[in-house]
Amino acid sequence: EAGVAQSPRYKIIEKRQSVAFWCNPISGHATLYWYQQILGQGPKLLIQFQNNGVVDDSQLPKDRFSAERLKGVDSTLKIQPAKLEDSAVYLCASSFRQAGSTEAFFGQGTRLTVV
């Protein structure tokens, strides 16, 4: 079974530029998450999709971050304009709700450096 795919693996941009990350979840997984992991911290949930609908985006800085999941499969996360404090690893995860449990599978992440 193929895992969660993310691209690119690394990205370096200047502040005020824009950037986009792509995620392809595991086939059949209805739930998709985007997390931001700043160095030395735990992953922080940015947005959670159920199919192509947003379940939770309370932690997403909507003035600069946007995300979409067209057709309930692939997802993109965009930052425009980027700030220095956006430097982090952006993790995508997906899950398939089974009776009694939900297990999230993670991609390898995209490491963003804003200079």
Add this chain to the structure above:
Amino acid sequence: AQSVTQLGSHVSVSEGALVLLRCNYSSSVPPYLFWYVQYPNQGLQLLLKYTTGATLVKGINGFEAEFKKSETSFHLTKPSAHMSDAAEYFCAVSDQGTDKLIFGTGTRLQVFP
């Protein structure tokens, strides 16, 4: 809101020694609980999970955790540490209703020869 607290951002043990990583959760209803491991430059990998049933959960790589409702804890243990266990470990809690997955701040485990 649900949350998890991991006590100790760094834990160091000798190879062969007991590993104990602490996690306490805050939830008004029994949650789902998880331990994930993250190796350098990698995503997170599930070690084990507690949903319902047996409170002692066994995971991969010899790790296990015990759900203690009275203490609101879900500590991770391994009887004998191996050099390859050196990594970052995250405790996480999930809301049964929304599947929202919330992580702790992590504990970095160092294993010395």
